[in-house]
Amino acid sequence: MHRAALTLLVLGLCAVAAAYGATLLGPAAPLAPWWLAAGTTASLAGLALLGAARRGRRTPTLVAATVAAFASLAAGFFVPLAMPAPDAATPLLLGLPRPTVILLLGAGLVPLVLLPVAYGVAFEREVLSPEDLATFRARLAAGDARAGDGTGA
């Protein structure tokens, strides 16, 4: 999973660089916001997957939450980009123009709720169980003991 996360991160950063480059070359670059939306989503998703990855262990809940949250983020960016700019005649939804509500739900509310809940729910199995912590502390203690004996690094 590290490889997939790093690939996503690199692709995302390249997309952001392309968006900035296109804007620097000509401020009216019509595709630049699309590149920036894709790059921002991919970069953050890559970092999230990197954080969720554990060597030799599966983290299905965290991965699923990452995929769902960042798919929602992408939809929250791309759908309003594809819609015409709202004017004073645009119907309101929940007190705001529809494209704004889609953005706030997709890029705001869904990941805002999904990610912390997934982290809390998956914590025992996929982040840090009591056994993980005990093993970690035992290894540290063993390392300290070896170092004290002059037998370890």
Add this chain to the structure above:
Amino acid sequence: MIVAVGIAYFLACAAIGWWASRRTRTAEDFFVAGRGIGLVPFALAAMASTLSGFSFIGGPGLVYAIGMTAVFIILCASVTNTMGAWVLGKRLRLLGEARRLVTVPDAIGARYRSPAAQGLSAVAILVGIVGYLATNLLALGIIVDAIFGIGLVPAIWVGAGVLLAYSAGGGILAGIWTDVFQGTLMAVASTIVFVFALDSGGGLAAITRAVQSADAALVGPWGARGAMVALSFFFVFGVGSLGQPHIAHKYYMLKEPRRLRWYPALMTVAMILAQLLFVGVGLAVRAMVARGAAPPLARPDDATPFFLLNHVPALVAALVFSGVAAAIMSTVSSFLSIGAAAITHDLPKAFGRAVPASDASWLARGRAWTVVLCVAGAALAQASGTLVAFLGIFGYGLFASTLVPSLAVGLNWEGATREGAIASIATGLALTLGLETAAYLKLFSLPAGVTVTGLALVASLLVFLAVSFATASRSAAQLDEDVRTVMRV
């Protein structure tokens, strides 16, 4: 009323500082609160340190001026609240326990077994802190002057004096507990003002229609500045949040690493409440101006003071003014602590003069440097407005471009190398300082949507990855066994 609440607030901060200073006996107490902070104070302190005066004054002003575009600065909290714990929290907390780490550069030095990377990141932090301290102490002076009417320069020194009363005595322990008090105050004040903002505008739909009558783009999905600027805010503040040392540093202080479990959820609730004012006041005041119920503001930053002084009861206004001071002071106290640690710990360590945590003189030097940094920041805050504004601009960007690669990527990828870390920190430093200075001197300007911070962040991350891949054969030999254990837990 405002003066009475202001005095009560400052006395409460000083009292917490006095209490904490009696419990600060070692350098570990001073710099990492004795590694004994529970979940709720930890989350509230992280929230309070994340938000500065910008959230209460500059942010609502920006919403007033450019509408939804400004909301993207806080919208990225939808992912960053959790990603901090997810990407950094566990690794930093465990690495701190394994090595008794005190600072963020400590983690970089341990991860890459590199005093040079530690020293370089400490220099980046110090440079960024200078700007943050000056701008925040200036903002604090403006608020103290607004409350007590004593003039800007005396107000800067009164604010700095109260800060020192708790920061120099109680260090980060005092900072954490004043943050808890201040964070609670900020969340309560923000929520109350949001309700008043909606009520004064006749509800969200009425506010939207009024704002649309002036400029429909303001409440469109991207705001008045368009999609490039809005998305650039999301990228810079989203990815950049993983490199803010005053937040990352707090992970060392958590009593038990398993308490991280519900930290993102708690942080999310606290942040939502504390950020309501950011959006609500800016839009409500803009609607009032569009309806002719209020005169156009001379400056966008007047949005919050105008609303507080004209549309909420005096007690609520007093609470919010104290909340603004709280937001600024909690951020400044965190920076004073990490700045003093960088000078007394990271830089000596980079030059081979590591100071043991048991060294009693370290605590004294930490306190002394806290005073020096605060006095220097206050003196700088009196300088010309454009210089202070310039110094403040690059703080966030400098932290982001120098620390995100080696921390957020490096702590989660065993293939990252020392060479990659040093190259990325140097790239971030050089690009941010060089381009920001050139822009300040008007040697060039960037089109809307492209920022120096964004460019430097992308460049430093790509340099980090490219150099690490190019030197991949050295990565395994650069990882100490205990660090490898931390990265595999």
